[in-house]
Amino acid sequence: MGTVRKLLFPIVFFGVLLYALFHLMTHESFRLYREGMEHYRQEDYRQAHQLFVQAVDSYRYNQKALLMQRNSRFALMTLEVAETIEDFLEKSDAAIAEKDFDRVERLLESALLAIVEVRKRELGDLPRIDALEQQIYRKRDHARALARQHYIQQAQSYARAGELRLAYSYSEKIRPVDHEVQMLQSRLAMEIARRDITLLLTESEQNIAAHQVRFILFWLNKVHPDSVHFNEATRLKQNIEKLLQESTP
Known part of the structure; x- marks a missing residue:
C-alpha cells in the first residue's frame, strides 16, 4: 500500500x-x-x-x-x-x-x-x-x-514666341482631347508645315533631303478634318506627294 x-x-x-x-x-x-x-x-x-x-x-x-x-x-x-x-x-x-x-x-x-x-x-x-x-x-x-x-496657356505662349514645336508638345499634354484641343493642334501643325515649306524653298534642289519632306507631310497629316486649314493641308500634301512620285526614279 x-x-x-x-x-x-x-x-x-x-x-x-x-x-x-x-x-x-x-x-x-x-x-x-x-x-x-x-x-x-x-x-x-x-x-x-x-x-x-x-x-x-x-x-x-x-x-x-x-x-x-x-x-x-x-x-x-x-x-x-x-x-x-x-x-x-x-x-x-x-x-x-x-x-x-x-x-x-x-x-x-x-x-x-x-x-x-x-x-x-x-x-x-x-x-x-x-x-x-x-x-x-x-x-x-x-x-x-x-x-x-x-x-493650353503654355502652348499659346510658346506659339506667340514662335516656338511652334514646343507649343505643339504642350498641346499633346492637354486632356481631354476635345474639339478645342484638336483645332489648336491643327493650327500649330499647319503653321509648322508652312514654316518648314518656306525654309525648304530657300534650299537648292540638291540640298533638299527626303526626311525634310517627310517631316512636312507628318505635320500636314496632323491637321484635323474639321479644321479651317484642312483643305490647304490636303492640297499641299497632294502636291508634295506628286513631286515625290515624279522625283522617284
Missing part, C-alpha cells in the same frame, strides 16, 4: 502542477484576448494587435486570439494604408503648387491602387478609406482642370 502511495503522489503532484500551469496560461491568454477586443472595438488596432500577439504567445491554441490576430493585422494594414494615402494627398498638393501635373497623376494613381488592396480585405476603418477615395477623385478632377488650363 505504501508503495502505491509513493507512486501516486508524484503522479498527482505533477498532474496538479500541469493543470495549474495550463490554467495559468489559458487564463492569461484569454485575459489578453479580452483586453485586445476592447481596443479593437475602439479602433485602436495597433494596441489590439499587440495584445492578440501576446495572447497567442501565452497559449498558441487560443483560436479566438489567432483569428483576431489576423483580423487586427489586416485592420492595422488598412490604418497604415490610410496614413500613406494622406501622405500621397499632401504631396499631390505640393506638386499642384509646382504645376508638376504628371507627378500629381502618379501620386493619386498610387493612392487608388492602395485602396484596391484594402478592398480585398474589407477590415479596419473602411469609412475613412471611403472618404479618402472620394477626396482622391475630387483632387484628381481639380488637378486635371488646372493642368488643362496650364498646358
Whole structure:
C-alpha cells in the first residue's frame, strides 16, 4: 500500500502542477484576448494587435486570439494604408503648387491602387478609406482642370514666341482631347508645315533631303478634318506627294 502511495503522489503532484500551469496560461491568454477586443472595438488596432500577439504567445491554441490576430493585422494594414494615402494627398498638393501635373497623376494613381488592396480585405476603418477615395477623385478632377488650363496657356505662349514645336508638345499634354484641343493642334501643325515649306524653298534642289519632306507631310497629316486649314493641308500634301512620285526614279 505504501508503495502505491509513493507512486501516486508524484503522479498527482505533477498532474496538479500541469493543470495549474495550463490554467495559468489559458487564463492569461484569454485575459489578453479580452483586453485586445476592447481596443479593437475602439479602433485602436495597433494596441489590439499587440495584445492578440501576446495572447497567442501565452497559449498558441487560443483560436479566438489567432483569428483576431489576423483580423487586427489586416485592420492595422488598412490604418497604415490610410496614413500613406494622406501622405500621397499632401504631396499631390505640393506638386499642384509646382504645376508638376504628371507627378500629381502618379501620386493619386498610387493612392487608388492602395485602396484596391484594402478592398480585398474589407477590415479596419473602411469609412475613412471611403472618404479618402472620394477626396482622391475630387483632387484628381481639380488637378486635371488646372493642368488643362496650364498646358493650353503654355502652348499659346510658346506659339506667340514662335516656338511652334514646343507649343505643339504642350498641346499633346492637354486632356481631354476635345474639339478645342484638336483645332489648336491643327493650327500649330499647319503653321509648322508652312514654316518648314518656306525654309525648304530657300534650299537648292540638291540640298533638299527626303526626311525634310517627310517631316512636312507628318505635320500636314496632323491637321484635323474639321479644321479651317484642312483643305490647304490636303492640297499641299497632294502636291508634295506628286513631286515625290515624279522625283522617284
